[in-house]
Amino acid sequence: MDFELEVTPMAAPIIVGIDGSTHSRRALDWAADHGARHRLPLRLVHASRALEPGGSIPDDALRRLVAEREDMLAEARDHALKRHPGLDVTTSLLDTDPGGALVDASDEAALVVVGSRGQGGFEGLLFGSVGLHTAARARCPVMVVTRPAPDPGDAPAKIVVGVEGEPGDEAAVRWAFADAAARGAGVVALHAAGGEFSPRRRVIEEMELSEAVAGMGEDFPDVAVRPLVSDRTAPQALVEASESAALVVVGARTRKSLIGMGLGRVNHVVLHHSRCPVVLVPTS
Incomplete structure (x- = not known):
């Protein structure tokens, strides 16, 4: 292109x-x-x-x-x-x-x-x-x-962003919407609840997820967004979603370990197994 x-x-x-x-x-x-x-x-x-x-x-x-x-x-x-x-x-x-x-x-x-x-x-x-x-x-x-990633010209018109429901999510969400706007792509805002839950809890999770991305509509009015609550774990949900996405976007929360700074488990797994490129956005 x-x-x-x-x-x-x-x-x-x-x-x-x-x-x-x-x-x-x-x-x-x-x-x-x-x-x-x-x-x-x-x-x-x-x-x-x-x-x-x-x-x-x-x-x-x-x-x-x-x-x-x-x-x-x-x-x-x-x-x-x-x-x-x-x-x-x-x-x-x-x-x-x-x-x-x-x-x-x-x-x-x-x-x-x-x-x-x-x-x-x-x-x-x-x-x-x-x-x-x-x-x-x-x-x-x-x-x-990642190694399985397609040529960028063949990538689907969809960006997946992981939303944990924490204050640091905003940076990753905004990055995903900005890139989607440049691509003419849609955004899937994915929150992984990590297990079976009641109908009432699902409604609450969906409401909180919708609120987390609601502010993006004003700045990126042409980007279609689909909030998605998954009962999978975060690594499972993000890796599965990567099969039909141009990019997976996640917040980069580093963890202190005995050998220095390292990525959290979710990001580590997604980086190793995503089928499309992964973007890590530092959280404040």
């Missing part, structure tokens, strides 16, 4: 993690699509400790490695411009830790986009350590493009 692009001057960029792999190329496709829809510039980032000068790599080998990585970024930039010729696309090659580089870039970004990686079935680990680090610590929304 082609877009008439007029990128907003000084707009916060979309940061895309690039490593030359298939999964980062697919993340780039989604990032370029988002940039075209929202008129935002792209900044393609590749970071590696191997590029540090004065390390164990001889100078000649380091120069060749740097040239190789610069070519990789240039190829990625050309790929994005072929899909959306009007995009403003820049590149950054950094001699630092990739997860830290993406988190640092998130301070002034509109969105960070990373791809999932790895092999495995439902119990397998499909999401790499760099992506997990970024998703748990970024100061802006993070889009994780």
Whole structure:
């Protein structure tokens, strides 16, 4: 799909993690699509400790490695411009830790986009350590493009947003509606109650869910919304809903653990098993 692009001057960029792999190329496709829809510039980032000068790599080998990585970024930039010729696309090659580089870039970004990686079935680990680090610590929304995700041009006209019924929901809900407005898509506001409940409780849950998204109608009058209360657990409901969605949007509530900051269980499961890209929106 082609877009008439007029990128907003000084707009916060979309940061895309690039490593030359298939999964980062697919993340780039989604990032370029988002940039075209929202008129935002792209900044393609590749970071590696191997590029540090004065390390164990001889100078000649380091120069060749740097040239190789610069070519990789240039190829990625050309790929994005072929899909959306009007995009403003820049590149950054950094001699630092990739997860830290993406988190640092998130301070002034509109969105960070990373791809999932790895092999495995439902119990397998499909999401790499760099992506997990970024998703748990970024100061802006993070889009994780999962392996089963379709090409963005083939994505359904529906965005699913998880609503827990907590104050932090508003940021994720607003992000979902804004993206739906840009796509011409509808929103499914999904609340998972996690078990069987009485008719009376269902009515209460549905009323509270409707109230949680009611304020979006004024700002996004053209976005159709469908509140949905599910008796499934939140991970089950969101993963199932991902099969027919363009995006699943959830609030990013990080948890402190023995090894540092980490994502909560619901987000962790959804990131590993969603059939479409997942957007994590930091809660205040």
